[in-house]
Amino acid sequence: MFRIQTYMKTQSENLSAQESLDIITGMIEQAKGSVQKNSFYFLLWGWVVVLANLAVFVLIRFTDYPNPFIVWSITIPAAIFSIIHGIRKDKQSRVSTHLEKISAAIWIGFGITCFTFIIFGAKIGWQINPVITIMCATPTFVSGVIIRFKPLMFGAITLWVLGVASFVVGSSELQFLLSAIAITLGYLVPGYMLRSHEN
Amino acid sequence: MFNDLDPLLHSQLRLAVMSLLISVESAEFTFLKEKTNSTAGNLSVQLDKLSEASYITIEKGFKGKKPLTTCKITPKGIKAFEDYVNNLKQYINK
Numbered sequence: 001m002f003r004i005q006t007y008m009k010t011q012s013e014n015l016s017a018q019e020s021l022d023i024i025t026g027m028i029e030q031a032k033g034s035v036q037k038n039s040f041y042f043l044l045w046g047w048v049v050v051l052a053n054l055a056v057f058v059l060i061r062f063t064d065y066p067n068p069f070i071v072w073s074i075t076i077p078a079a080i081f082s083i084i085h086g087i088r089k090d091k092q093s094r095v096s097t098h099l100e101k102i103s104a105a106i107w108i109g110f111g112i113t114c115f116t117f118i119i120f121g122a123k124i125g126w127q128i129n130p131v132i133t134i135m136c137a138t139p140t141f142v143s144g145v146i147i148r149f150k151p152l153m154f155g156a157i158t159l160w161v162l163g164v165a166s167f168v169v170g171s172s173e174l175q176f177l178l179s180a181i182a183i184t185l186g187y188l189v190p191g192y193m194l195r196s197h198e199n
Numbered sequence: 200m201f202n203d204l205d206p207l208l209h210s211q212l213r214l215a216v217m218s219l220l221i222s223v224e225s226a227e228f229t230f231l232k233e234k235t236n237s238t239a240g241n242l243s244v245q246l247d248k249l250s251e252a253s254y255i256t257i258e259k260g261f262k263g264k265k266p267l268t269t270c271k272i273t274p275k276g277i278k279a280f281e282d283y284v285n286n287l288k289q290y291i292n293k
Contacts, residue, residue: 015209015210015211015214017287017290017291018291019211020204020209020214020287021287021291023211023214023215023218024214024218024284026215026218027215027218027219027222027234027235028218028219028221028222030219030234031218031219031222031223031226031234032222034222034223034230091262094226094227094229094230095223095224095225095226095227095230096223096224096225096226097222097223097224098223098224100224101224
């Protein structure tokens with residue numbers, strides 16, 4: 001492997017073109033590995049959304065509970081927790097890359113869009129589940145590309161396919177079951193793979 | 200040889216720092232120190248030289264109670280780095 005120590009010799013030493021090139025490529029390679037691989041958000045949101053979907057499915061199918069959608073309010077503390085975690089991580093990180101900023105911008109934009117669709121759910125015939133599942137696919141895929149992690153890209157494709165299936169199923173409690181499966185395959189499975197990769 | 204190579208960049212540590220900074224948005228002193236495997240004193244001197252030439256900006260602040268130095272490459276620094284690489288290419292192609 002390229003040894004960093006070898007070129008941190010004295011300042012006055014003459015560098016050959018090849019040595020210069022080695023320093024440049026070596027350092028760029030070092031910096032490239034600095035994009036944070038953050039499985040935290042995939043695991044947090046994966047579990048929150050899967051459990052909420054399953055709870056809504058169970059409440060609709062097996063009980064007469066009048067307001068099953070109240071379960072979704074668990075996303076509020078999850079969002080607050082995500083923001084706190086993000087700020088804390090940002091303070092801890094010693095290097096900030098442009099790709100991380102792009103990634104954060106895409107996910108924040110996705111969050112705002114989700115929130116908008118939830119507020120105006122009635123306008124889209126309450127097809128929130130398929131819409132959000134399909135929308136999830138894009139930032140997940142982009143994250144996979146940024147950190148060069150194929151399982152996330154495959155997860156994104158799964159999200160898209162199951163989102164489409166959710167449209168096909170139409171307005172029924174089955175949409176919640178499909179979403180739970182989609183998020184398990186699209187977030188949790190790649191999320192845990194990413195975590196074992198980080199360690 | 201290497202007459203038209205920017206002398207400010209044609210130094211091991213300064214070139215290493217610039218190569219790191221060209222790849223990231225900003226980096227802390229400790230990150231640069233670790234990646235270049237340099238001593239704090241030497242790194243600090245070289246950063247000042249780059250900063251004097253306006254190739255980088257150095258921001259000093261605090262993270263909690265610890266002093267924090269954050270470095271960023273400037274457009275002038277990016278241009279100098281690109282010129283350096285282009286000149287280097289000519290030497291290699293010769």
